[in-house]
Structures are given as structure tokens and as C-alpha cells.
Amino acid sequence: MHGYLGIDVGSVSTNLVFMGEDGNVKHSIYLRTQGEPIKAVQQGLQLMQAALPAKTKVAGVGTTGSGRQLAGVITGADIIKNEITTHAVAASNVVPGVRTILEIGGQDSKIIILRNGVVADFAMNTVCAAGTGSFLDQQASRLGIDIRKFGTLALQSTAPVRIAGRCAVFAESDMIHKQQMGYAVPDILAGLCEALVRNYLNNVGKGKEILPPVVFQGGVAANSGMKWAFEQALGMEVYVPPYHDVMGALGAAMLAREATNRKNTSFRGFDTAERDFRCTGFTCNGCSNMCEVLEIQESGRVLARWGDRCGRWSNITTREEKIS
Template identity: 55%
Template sequence: MSHVFLRNRGSPIDSVKFGMSKLREHIKTQTELQEYAIRACGTTGSARYLTKAVVGADLAKTEIIAHAVATQVLYPEVRTILEIGGQDSKIIILRDGIIVDFAMNSVCAAGTGSFLDHQAARLGIPIEDFGDYAVKSERPVSIAGRCTVFAESDMIHKQNAGHSKEDIIAGLCDSLVRNYLNNLSKGKDLEEPVVFQGGVSYNKGIVQAFERHLNSKVIVPKYNVLMGALGMAILVKDYYLDHGHQTDFRGLNIAELNFETSTFHCTDCPNQCEIVEVKLPEKGDEVVARWGSRCGKWQVF
């Protein structure tokens, strides 16, 4: 499976352009892909509509749907999906292949990949090794995990008290899992099989903490960081087979296009909405995306 996994670094457009350039380079080196043809393109995630407009995608779906679709294909009996990414976390409950409940936390950074990245950097540990430290712990300490500020303060206090990095990291993993379950799983039956995905699922300490708190086996898929993209690929494939129209995808050469972003205020009503507009100068200032109006008047995706 050809893929590129990147952090968006606060700029979805630049990240997509860079990702497309890397994907193009990868495809060029694969002889079996020399005659490839892209029939359809889909986007998902928090910037799905902006990305859809930029790349010329044919379909955009929420990550809840995309994650559920991919997981069901790989694990047809799945009943609980845990997902923690770089910026948010979510839980999806399925019964007989249908999403019956879900919860998402995109407000608090506690427990997300960005918070763990920050703590790994502060401790001088590569994020790839963070989980290995946790599983080596013999006496995990208690860390306040309900808030990133309190968690970091508590970690510093434990360091000053002489606790090992292993015990502190194990305590952090445990507290973040407790926080995740307290915030997202209230009133939900987390039945097996349980599948854990997203970048944080690479962290062995988090996986162990989930298994301990849920008292059940937690499955981490082979494509754990690509499940949203995989689900979207399945959805857009079905969309193409149902509709069969020519794709609007701009091609992998999108990396060479320049997009300009600007804002203006709509004065048609007292709301004075700030409208964000993305243009493509190479195409005569074609407006590829516009959003921000409460009434939807200016929306272009």
C-alpha cells in the first residue's frame, strides 16, 4: 500500500502538497504502479472540506464513518473502536456493523499525540521509544491526567522527587487512558472485540493501560495510522462504482500549484462573518474553497 504519513504542522494545504509530492516520488519507483490511473479521490478528517477543494476530491466523509468502515472490513466482528490521533480522540460503538454511538474530544489536548510529543521532547526521549519506557516500569507513579497543564506540572514534581523516567511515563500513560475513558465512554458498553488505532496506538504503554482498564484484549491494526484513509478509499471506491463519472482530482502534480488564502467580512447582515477564501492563481484566480458564513451563502467546497 503506497502511503505518506505526515503531521500537518498547522498548514493542511502545505502538508497535502508535500504529501502528494512524496507519493508521486514513491509511485515512480514502483514498477508495478507505472500504469496506474486514479479513478476517484476522497478526503476525511477535520480539514476534509478544505482538502477536498484543494485536491479536487470527489467525496468527503467524517473520520467517524471512515474509521468505522475500514475497521469493519479488517475486523468484521468489531464492536468498539478506540482512536487517538495527533489532535483529537474518539470512541465508536458498533453493533451488527452499524454505528450506534460515538463520542469525540477535539477540545482538550490531554492524551493526544501532540501532548505526548511535547512530553517526549521535554524528557529527551524519541517519541518512538516512549511506549518502551512505559512497559519497563516497575513502580508506576500517579499522574494527574485530566489537564495537560496539571499533568506536566505533576510530571515535573515526580522528576524532582527522584522517580525514574520509566515510572513517570507509565504513570502518564495510565492517567491518560483513565482520562480518555472518563470523558468519552460514559454510558457506553465497551464490548469486545476492541480495536485501537491512530498514531498513539504505537505506544505500548497506552495499549497496556487500555487492556488493564478494560480487562480485555486490545487489537492494534497493521495499518493503525492509516485507518481513516483506508476507510475513505473504500468509500470513494464504492462511490465511483455507483456513479462512474470522471474524477475531479487535480493529480499528484498538485504539489506544484500555488494556493493563496485571504479573508474578507460579509456585510450583508449584522453577523459580519469573516469569510476565508482560497484561490488558485494559475487558473485565473479560481476560487477553490470558501467558508465561514453562518448562513452558508459564501460556501464553496
């Protein structure tokens, strides 16, 4: 079997997708990054290899997410792409004709507007992380609720409580207040979903024309309460695709398929998982910028360096990277 590997290294989760020639997902893996992207990628590769039939051939690799450069270097990616583009690519292949993508991940949230199959506009949260996955996680654990039951509980609500949504700090103190007044947990959770959706639409979706079909993806899309709240606020159906939590990786795999057209992959093999990678940081004393340079080594050999402003270190190993 031939196929393409997509790797999305985000701040909270690292996802891998193996996509067949036909564009279908053969296997997907969702891991916690836990601050160690290299380990997460290696672990993901191991799990992926174990899950795929022995004769599987990887014809291309794409990486995305905030750790895309790192993942790209260690796996030998054919394409390294930002998460906006990969999410848009994945959604428009899974839901042809999609015009709005709502994406909420662990640390960031974004909205992507597509018209006629191309990205026309996008926005990411800038200075506030309210409404992202980590905030929901935190609130769920504060209420002692399993995050996976959050959605079903919220949907049991009959009268959602109004919670201030402009700021995560306000939201939390408002929630505690309402909880101490005696409101039922499902009503508080539903109110929280509504507040976060309001926050998202006001901050990230500000001034954007949201037209159907609307796709909701990212880790938070698993929360049926959030889907319900979006549908209430937008007055239209919101579609959550089956692989909503790995859409970035899926998009990267799709782009890898295109990047390796009539070209051999530079994938370094599944045994990347056993190799010894080491990251060391040092401060360059070349000038007063004192850049923190990061060096990735594989068994003593330097693979890449980055973090310097002037290119003194990074140029030595710069790989030819195709842009746009």
C-alpha cells in the same frame, strides 16, 4: 494498476493512503500538517506519485479529517466524509466484527461503538485535550525522550507511579513532583499512560459499553505503553492494526471506492501538487455578523468560498455535495 486515494488532513498530521482494488494498502504517507494543509496535501501527492508505479490510475479520491473540505476542493474529491465515519469504515474492514474503536490523534480523541457492523454510538473529547498526542509529545520532549521510544521505555516499568489524570495541567505538575522525588523515568511514563487511559475512559468513554474486539488506532496507538495501559484497564486484548496511524485516510479511500461505483472520478490529477493555490480571508461587511469568509483560488480563479453564515459567498460556488 487501479486504486483509490484517501487523504486525511488532521490538525497535526496529514495522511495519504493509496489502496488497491483488492482493498490492500499499496502505499501510505504520514506527514506533519504544520499549519499549512494545502502544502501538506500537495507534498503528499508528490510523494505518492513518486512511490507508485508510473501507469497507476486513480479511480477515486476521498478526503476526511478537519481539513477535508479544503483538501476535497483542491484535489477534486469524489467524497468528503467526517473522520468518525471513515475510521469506523476502515476498522471494520481491517478487523471484521470489531465492536469498539478507541482512536487517539493529535488534538482529539474519540470512541466509536459498532454493533452488527454499523456505528451505534460515538463520542469525541469536548472541552479537554488531555491524553491526546500533542500532550504526550510535549511531555516526552520535556523529559528529553524521543516520542518513538516512549512506549518501550514505559513497558520497562516495574512499579508505575500514580499520576493525576483528570487534567493535563494537574498531570504535568504531578509528573514534575514525582520526578523530583526521584522516581525512575520508566515508572513515571507508565504511570502517565495509566493516567491518560483513565482520563480517556472517564471522559470520552463515559457511559459506553466497551465490548471486544477492541481496536486502538490513531497516531498514539504507536505507543505500546498506551496499548498496555488500555489492556490493563479494560481487562481485554486491544488490537492495534498495521496501518493504525492512517486509518482515517484508508476509510476515505474505501468510501471513494464506493462513491465512484459506475462513475468517473473527479480527481484533478497528481499535478495538483504543482498548481498554485492561494487562500485569502476577508471579513464580509454585509451585516453585523462580520463573518470571516475564506476564499480558495487557483491561479486567480475562485474554487470555493466558505465561512459565511448566510450563504451569500459560499452559494456562488457550492458544489453538489452528497450527504449521508
